Amino acid sequence: MVKDMKNHLIGVDIGGTSIKIGIFDFEGRLINKWDIPTNKLNHGEDILHDIYNSILERTSFDDVFGIGFGVPGPVSNEIALNCVNLGWNNKHLVEDFRKILSDENMIIRLANDANCACAGEVFQGSAKGFQNVAMFTLGTGVGGGILQNGTIVEGVNGLGGEPGHIVVDFLHKFPCNCGKKGCLETVSSATGIVNLAKEKLTKTKRQSALRNFANFSAKRVFDLAKQGDQLSIDVIDEAANYLAYAMSMIALTTNPELFVIGGGVSNAGEYLLNKIKDHFYSYVNPFIRDQKIVIASLGNDAGIYGAAYMVKP
Amino acid sequence: MVKDMKNHLIGVDIGGTSIKIGIFDFEGRLINKWDIPTNKLNHGEDILHDIYNSILERTSFDDVFGIGFGVPGPVSNEIALNCVNLGWNNKHLVEDFRKILSDENMIIRLANDANCACAGEVFQGSAKGFQNVAMFTLGTGVGGGILQNGTIVEGVNGLGGEPGHIVVDFLHKFPCNCGKKGCLETVSSATGIVNLAKEKLTKTKRQSALRNFANFSAKRVFDLAKQGDQLSIDVIDEAANYLAYAMSMIALTTNPELFVIGGGVSNAGEYLLNKIKDHFYSYVNPFIRDQKIVIASLGNDAGIYGAAYMVKP
Numbered sequence: 012m013v014k015d016m017k018n019h020l021i022g023v024d025i026g027g028t029s030i031k032i033g034i035f036d037f038e039g040r041l042i043n044k045w046d047i048p049t050n051k052l053n054h055g056e057d058i059l060h061d062i063y064n065s066i067l068e069r070t071s072f073d074d075v076f077g078i079g080f081g082v083p084g085p086v087s088n089e090i091a092l093n094c095v096n097l098g099w100n101n102k103h104l105v106e107d108f109r110k111i112l113s114d115e116n117m118i119i120r121l122a123n124d125a126n127c128a129c130a131g132e133v134f135q136g137s138a139k140g141f142q143n144v145a146m147f148t149l150g151t152g153v154g155g156g157i158l159q160n161g162t163i164v165e166g167v168n169g170l171g172g173e174p175g176h177i178v179v180d181f182l183h184k185f186p187c188n189c190g191k192k193g194c195l196e197t198v199s200s201a202t203g204i205v206n207l208a209k210e211k212l213t214k215t216k217r218q219s220a221l222r223n224f225a226n227f228s229a230k231r232v233f234d235l236a237k238q239g240d241q242l243s244i245d246v247i248d249e250a251a252n253y254l255a256y257a258m259s260m261i262a263l264t265t266n267p268e269l270f271v272i273g274g275g276v277s278n279a280g281e282y283l284l285n286k287i288k289d290h291f292y293s294y295v296n297p298f299i300r301d302q303k304i305v306i307a308s309l310g311n312d313a314g315i316y317g318a319a320y321m322v323k324p
Numbered sequence: 325m326v327k328d329m330k331n332h333l334i335g336v337d338i339g340g341t342s343i344k345i346g347i348f349d350f351e352g353r354l355i356n357k358w359d360i361p362t363n364k365l366n367h368g369e370d371i372l373h374d375i376y377n378s379i380l381e382r383t384s385f386d387d388v389f390g391i392g393f394g395v396p397g398p399v400s401n402e403i404a405l406n407c408v409n410l411g412w413n414n415k416h417l418v419e420d421f422r423k424i425l426s427d428e429n430m431i432i433r434l435a436n437d438a439n440c441a442c443a444g445e446v447f448q449g450s451a452k453g454f455q456n457v458a459m460f461t462l463g464t465g466v467g468g469g470i471l472q473n474g475t476i477v478e479g480v481n482g483l484g485g486e487p488g489h490i491v492v493d494f495l496h497k498f499p500c501n502c503g504k505k506g507c508l509e510t511v512s513s514a515t516g517i518v519n520l521a522k523e524k525l526t527k528t529k530r531q532s533a534l535r536n537f538a539n540f541s542a543k544r545v546f547d548l549a550k551q552g553d554q555l556s557i558d559v560i561d562e563a564a565n566y567l568a569y570a571m572s573m574i575a576l577t578t579n580p581e582l583f584v585i586g587g588g589v590s591n592a593g594e595y596l597l598n599k600i601k602d603h604f605y606s607y608v609n610p611f612i613r614d615q616k617i618v619i620a621s622l623g624n625d626a627g628i629y630g631a632a633y634m635v636k637p
Binding site for chain 1: 470473
């Protein structure tokens with residue numbers, strides 16, 4: 012098969028539990044996708060071979076133009092600096108996968124998974140058609156990604172688009188996994204929303220339906236807020252305020268065309284979006300009066316779309 | 325003269341009082357520079373003609389490869405959106421100057437003046453050789469610029485690198501010219517340092533040599549701080565803390581290789597730099613342990629260097 016005939020892209024999203032793999036055409040249409048488990052034995056040394064073999068079972072590499080990888084950790088200069096969940100440290104992924112492939116010409120790219128998700132939304136999701144985008148992924152933690160002129164901002168330490176660890180809360184100062192206190196992740200992630208709610212329940216005697224539950228999730232807080240539970244409303248409002256504040260910093264530094272809000276917490280949709288907008292403008296007026304802010308649309312597939320986006324011709 | 329013979333770049337920095345013009349070779353060596361006054365009559369309609377005539381008096385445009393302009397206001401898509409100090413609103417500068425030149429092929433570029441200053445430091449100043457840089461210009465206000473992969477981040481509203489209006493102070497809440505309160509500019513500019521000092525003098529009975537002066541400048545506060553005046557030390561420490569905080573946000577979003585601190589306040593040199601570093605790491609550890617932070621070196625010429633940088637081949 013001659014090189015001109017190559018017409019597929021492969022996107023691989025390596026997570027701590029499973030690895031998602033997708034085959035795309037050049038326009039970003041998903042042709043096939045599947046998962047394999049992540050084998051973390053021996054510092055994850057079999058992961059790349061597993062991926063290679065799994066792809067070979069479904070397609071020949073002859074018609075693959077490029078393969079992109081997203082990994083759960085910072086990336087700089089094609090090296091995965093530190094992926095705790097995989098057991099990888101300074102993993103030369105691009106070099107290593109090229110050896111397995113024995114193909115000098117294959118285009119191989121590597122990025123952080125949250126950066127990939129942002130690229131994915133640009134490829135085929137809510138940010139399609141935009142070139143300057145910032146994304147916040149609100150899950151257990153807060154991830155993010157920034158695309159500038161259509162290219163992922165990687166950052167010198169692989170910390171491009173890592174807003175989850177901007178310190179935004181000088182009041183509650185919940186401890187963060189990173190060792191600091193008050194990071195965005197401690198107040199605007201699913202965990203952060205529960206942090207805020209539990210503190211309000213403990214430190215005040217305010218009534219709330221949340222008191223009926225020994226434990227509860229961020230989704231519960233959203234559900235009760237939408238039903239009019241005032242304490243829950245205040246919690247969502249506060250979490251949205253911190254997020255809007257972090258967004259305002261980006262609005263005044265890279266000033267993106269569009270913000271995308273993704274991750275499990277973004278399932279709250281318009282309700283969350285409206286709360287974010289209320290606060291956002293208080294931080295950026297009079298400079299910005301019409302900022303586009305949307306909810307992500309690709310869900311858990313954003314990573315494979317973005318990994319493929321990186322290697323498209 | 326054939327096109328290959330073109331070997332000069334022109335950088336123009338349009339300010340509210342004077343216009344700086346520089347002629348450079350392709351390596352960024354300054355060949356000639358001069359100033360002309362800014363004629364603000366009739367909404368600044370003569371400014372571009374004045375620049376054209378002034379350049380013609382010194383050189384032929386035949387050997388000019390490109391002309392870059394820096395202006396005191398936001399720029400988007402080659403349009404100066406709003407330059408209050410010049411009387412310009414939606415000024416199509418590139419188009420207008422091309423008409424005056426009657427040259428379809430001349431490379432003409434336009435950027436915000438603080439963004440230009442950052443580009444200038446990259447061209448021939450403290451940031452020479454770096455491609456991913458963020459600059460803060462601490463003068464009467466706080467300006468800034470971001471270069472990503474060697475290109476100015478302009479931003480969709482022309483607000484790329486506009487950190488002076490990030491809200492960082494929720495304590496003093498000094499009013500900002502922009503209408504908000506607590507912007508970085510209200511606490512870390514020369515004006516901001518005086519704001520902080522005056523508040524400490526008014527709201528406490530602490531001793532300070534500053535009390536010997538009815539009015540004082542930021543430089544006075546720096547001088548006294550260096551002499552051991554504790555209140556002045558605390559003021560500089562607080563101003564540096566707010567600046568370091570804003571820098572930390574950029575460190576976790578575009579994650580630049582290098583920060584450059586410029587403007588009049590940066591004349592405080594190492595003293596200021598050390599204070600900034602003390603606070604910076606408290607916001608970004610454990611992610612960043614060795615951030616390059618330097619003082620700008622081109623002073624008021626940074627703008628013409630950066631304007632020329634934009635049009636170099």
